[in-house]
Amino acid sequence: MVQPYHHEPFTDFSVEKNQLAYQEGLRTVEGYLGRDYDLLIDGEQVTTDEKIVSYNPANKSEIIGRVSKANKELAEKAMQAALEAFKTWRKTKPELRADVLFKAAAILRRRKHEFSALLTKEAGKPWREADADTAEAIDFLEYYARQMLELKNGVPIQSRPNEFNRFEYIPLGVGVIIPPWNFPLAIMAGTTVAAIVAGNTALLKPASNTVIVAAKFVEVLQEAGLPKGVLNYIPGSGSEIGDYLVDHKDTRFISFTGSREVGVRINERAARVNEGQIWLKRVIAEMGGKDTIVVDDEADLELAAQSIVASAFGFSGQKCSACSRAIVVESVYDQVLARVVELTKALQVGDPTNRETFMGPVIDQSAFSKILDYIEIGKSEGRLVAGGTGDQSKGYFIQPTVFADVDPEARIMQEEIFGPVVGFSKAKNYDEALQFANRTEYGLTGAVITRNRDKIQQAREDFHVGNLYFNRGCTGAIVGYQPFGGFNMSGTDSKAGGPDYLLLHLQAKTTSESY
Structure with a gap:
């Protein structure tokens, strides 16, 4: 029996102890402003000379941090690491994959106000908006872990005498995750962990405005026990590594949240079958609204x-x-x-x-x-x-x-x-x-x-x-209450935080045995 999912409560900031906790979070973040962060490829830290510099939008002279910038060669190295890791991660028990998410949720919950304070500094989110963003990230971890436990045995189908049939879900392969800056923890975390809990491996290319939030979250997943190569953190420019990875013959799916223009462009590029490619790439896209x-x-x-x-x-x-x-x-x-x-x-x-x-x-x-x-x-x-x-x-x-x-x-x-x-x-x-x-x-x-x-x-x-x-x-x-995703030019109606979202990261396989 899978434990029921409960939405992470929002913090009541009229309570003084919660105000003090948030201020402590701000002090923690201020203690590591301006730090340098590395790429993560195959579990190894990689430093490059070229950096993406993240600034505070409320105080543009304040540097939040600098992150090494990936190029095509490093993107290819990350792809090879993800392909290699997929061989074992796809066979890792769903219970163990879910456990990584449950542990990451526990770590995030303990550091909730620190992450919210980082959102305040890097994305300019006021307290309540930042707190809701962090709560949603925790929700995604908890919800998708439980969803995977629900899906792990597949769906019952009919069998005839002297025959036994199974309908099961298996992972797709390597996914490219391209999240937005506006929910730099919640959507970045949700799109990333949905891919990996389903048994895929992933290349995370976060939005350049909010690379530090993503770097810190990757550290949380490492602490939670995610094996090397399953998630590779490779911030870089869309025109250089984004296009390269979308076009790559070994990319199995792209999970994108952002503008209509970029989403349409990704969809067009992903529709082409490149040399050596033996599948049609799946695109999961959320592209904005009016x-x-x-x-x-x-x-x-x-x-x-x-x-x-x-x-x-x-x-x-x-x-x-x-x-x-x-x-x-x-x-x-x-x-x-x-x-x-x-x-x-x-x-x-x-x-x-x-x-x-x-x-x-x-x-x-x-x-x-x-x-x-x-x-x-x-x-x-x-x-x-x-x-x-x-x-x-x-x-x-x-x-x-x-x-x-x-x-x-x-x-x-x-x-x-x-x-x-x-x-x-x-x-x-x-x-x-x-x-x-x-x-x-x-x-x-x-x-x-x-x-x-x-x-x-x-x-x-x-x-x-x-x-x-x-x-x-x-x-x-x-998450889990109002599954989110839209119609028409708002994207592929991939209902994030809903019961069919993980299925977008899986493929169904029927096996039939005669006796």
């Missing part, structure tokens, strides 16, 4: 306003699930908009190491410039009613921004901004609001605020997103 909260005229309007603000501006809107479109039925439009503007102007923006901060910086110079460009576009497409300014004198800070009276077809309502910007559109009625909500090439998350049961059912059937929420915000999926 997510809508629909507010009906039968809604709790205070709940609607609170949900829009929390979903639009949590972690500076840098979530693929963030609310960047609010579509409100016209009879309550002005009321909801006014309350959102009031709540937005009250948000505290600043240093994420401060417990009171709701919203910290955006991730880097490139994001800062892109978001401000979209704000300029928004000024010509709608009415600026809150925010609209940025300050990069110390870090990359942008004020939470609200545009009113925007056409649903406008650029700021169609293109993923990935920043603290939300546009409001007015709908004549609920039917039109749902039509507007679906009018995007994405299909990741959405929410509907209404008290009307019939309208909830209508949205269940007609609002085309992978994660649909009623009477709450559109962010904050919990």
